[in-house]
Amino acid sequence: MLKKIALTSLFLLIISCQTKPDNAATKIQEAVKIDDQIIEENPYQTIENEQQAKTLNEGEVEIIKEIKEVEVQDRVFFDYNSSSVGSESSKVLDVQITWLKDSPQIKITIEGHCDERGTREYNIALGEKRALSVKNYLVNGGIDSSRIQIISYGKERPAYFGTEEDVYAKNRRAVVVVN
Numbered sequence: 001m002l003k004k005i006a007l008t009s010l011f012l013l014i015i016s017c018q019t020k021p022d023n024a025a026t027k028i029q030e031a032v033k034i035d036d037q038i039i040e041e042n043p044y045q046t047i048e049n050e051q052q053a054k055t056l057n058e059g060e061v062e063i064i065k066e067i068k069e070v071e072v073q074d075r076v077f078f079d080y081n082s083s084s085v086g087s088e089s090s091k092v093l094d095v096q097i098t099w100l101k102d103s104p105q106i107k108i109t110i111e112g113h114c115d116e117r118g119t120r121e122y123n124i125a126l127g128e129k130r131a132l133s134v135k136n137y138l139v140n141g142g143i144d145s146s147r148i149q150i151i152s153y154g155k156e157r158p159a160y161f162g163t164e165e166d167v168y169a170k171n172r173r174a175v176v177v178v179n
Contacts, residue, residue, distance in 0.1 A: 061152035083129035097141035112152040127152030
């Protein structure tokens, strides 16, 4: 559901900004419909398929690829020992605000996560601060706070395993989950 809403919102944004002729917009809409069908039939299949390759030119395929890259962004990342929303995270959250405004029936849970360093108690508290920072950003963007729950998993649910900084950075995150 998150994918569909984000995809639709970004599609409308791109269409309103593009200078391509109307038939390009129609082709992209058709590709989005094809993608929705593919996701329902097999959610592990990618967007590209033979039918789309035959109906879309290279520029239109690139637009769809860009939409796909943005629409899967359900998480934001944090610096070490920080719960501040950075500029890259703001971009992701602004997209989330758009689709949440367009679909007022959607309720979400924001999960706060940390890397494995520090005590369990410290990381639970930091994960909660991260989730709360994201919630506050969304609320300040016009989303009703009653639609948003938060939970902290601290370091208990890492997305990646390892002791390198790039692994730690991927685990310092807040994830938005549709209820």
